[in-house]
Amino acid sequence: MSWDDLPQIDLYSDGGAEPNPGKGGFGVILSYKGRIKEFSVGYELTTNNRMELMAVIFGLEKIKTKAKVTVYSDSKYVVDGIKQGWAVGWERDHWIKKKGNLVLNKDLWQRLLDVIDKHDVVFNWVKGHDGHIENERCDQLASNGINSEHKIKDEGYLEYLENIEYYQEQKIEKEGDACRKCETLVVKKSPKKRKLKPGQNYYYEYYLFCPNCKTMYMVEDAKRTIDQQGNSLFE
Structure with a gap:
């Protein structure tokens, strides 16, 4: 299949935690030729940024064939991390920053880079809570996840808590x-x-x-x- 023949998919995402850190959730919408799929997942203990990252990862991992994907997220943390090349630089430096501390959420950044490699992905930032229909729906889906009865564990965040000293600056x-x-x-x-x-x-x-x-x-x-x-x- 040539690049021009790849399916074109829109991915809308949002995530959050209440409080931060606290119980979390994310919402994802996948849109292809007018067909819509929605997803909502809740976590017992996590952070806002991890949910924003996980939302995009989850959506991309749901796409089983190589596609041209346009991601819409209201998280500058996620969008700039990819568009500004920060994540690629962190991976090149073995997830260690200049001051010697480990990159936060490196497990999810690595997972995001891996799944991006399987598709042709473009990231776009949208202003949150500004009337963007899909973003508002994703926000509702994220809230559904936060308030769901059957939340799952964020194993990566629990591992971070157990090894927090390695993520803090060691001078x-x-x-x-x-x-x-x-x-x-x-x-x-x-x-x-x-x-x-x-x-x-x-x-x-x-x-x-x-x-x-x-x-x-x-x-x-x-x-x-x-x-x-x-x-x-x-x-």
Whole structure:
């Protein structure tokens, strides 16, 4: 089947948690040639962002043949995560951010990237609670999930709670600390040139560097404040 012959499907989604974190739910609408399918799922304990992600994942995973899918979501977290390339970058960096902490909801971001690869997907952001018919319906479906009697467990969120310290920032503070990405011992390096942005009143005298994966860590102990004449105010 050629690209032009792929079925064209619209996917509308919404999700939420009450409170956040709390009991959650999402709603999904799939539309193909005037045919509509609706889905509503509830979770015992989760977050808003996880439900927004899960809604899109669930909808895409329901499509069993390669398709051109247009996703409509009111979550900038989800839409920008894909359109701005953040998720692809996180995957490339093994789901570790620059400061060394793990990417939140990495289980769902990975799952989303995997299912996107099976289709031709375009993401569109829509303003929530603004009269968008399908978005309003998805919001109702999400509420139905939140208030349903038969909610399921969000195993990924429960795993996060059990290992929360690994998702929180673990600072690299001194030479000899283990790199958060590859566990190689970091070394101290001095920048070749001091580059300041307009209005910037500080610089870093040195940084910590991983000789293996080339990750740089800017540490507070190396930060130096300067006056308007460029003189350091503190040792």
